[in-house]
Amino acid sequence: MKKKIFDAQFIRFLGVGVINTAVGTGTMFLLYNVFGAGYWISSAFNYIVGSIVSYILNKKFTFKNQDSNKKTIIKFVVGIAVCYGIAYGIAKPLVHTLLVGQSQKMADNMAMLVGMGLFVIINYLSQKFFTFNSKV
Numbered sequence: 001m002k003k004k005i006f007d008a009q010f011i012r013f014l015g016v017g018v019i020n021t022a023v024g025t026g027t028m029f030l031l032y033n034v035f036g037a038g039y040w041i042s043s044a045f046n047y048i049v050g051s052i053v054s055y056i057l058n059k060k061f062t063f064k065n066q067d068s069n070k071k072t073i074i075k076f077v078v079g080i081a082v083c084y085g086i087a088y089g090i091a092k093p094l095v096h097t098l099l100v101g102q103s104q105k106m107a108d109n110m111a112m113l114v115g116m117g118l119f120v121i122i123n124y125l126s127q128k129f130f131t132f133n134s135k136v
Contacts, residue, residue: 005128012062013124019057020050021116028112039108043088043115051080054123063132072131079126083119091115 024046032042055076059065065072088111095111 005125009062009128010124013058013127016054016057016062017120020054021120023053024050025116029109032108032112033105039092039112040088043112044084046116047080047084047119051076054080058127059132063127065132067132075131076127079131080123083123083126086122087119088112088115091118 027049028042028046031037031045032039037045055073059072091114092108092111095114096107099107099110
């Protein structure tokens, strides 16, 4: 059966994402703004915790994948790492360029928000077509 990119799976993925985002965003900004952790540590911690929840919920709820092998877990971890690097690697220089003259803290907070948005889009595509092997 031929599947579309934006289908019911995308809606379920967004629902799972709301849970991950609420917890992850709070954690990320708390680490950065209250505990003084760096940009990369704060944003990475968000995705370590969120990724565990994401894998479990997206595997069972979003993509209804029945595979229970190490290969799927490895593909998920690789996908998350690549998506994280791309999203936050693009977000930080882009936002810092656009917010020239703003404080480092303001620019980093905005970059983390932009990085989250980019991450959601490319992570969905990674999980749908790479990790859980849905076909278009």
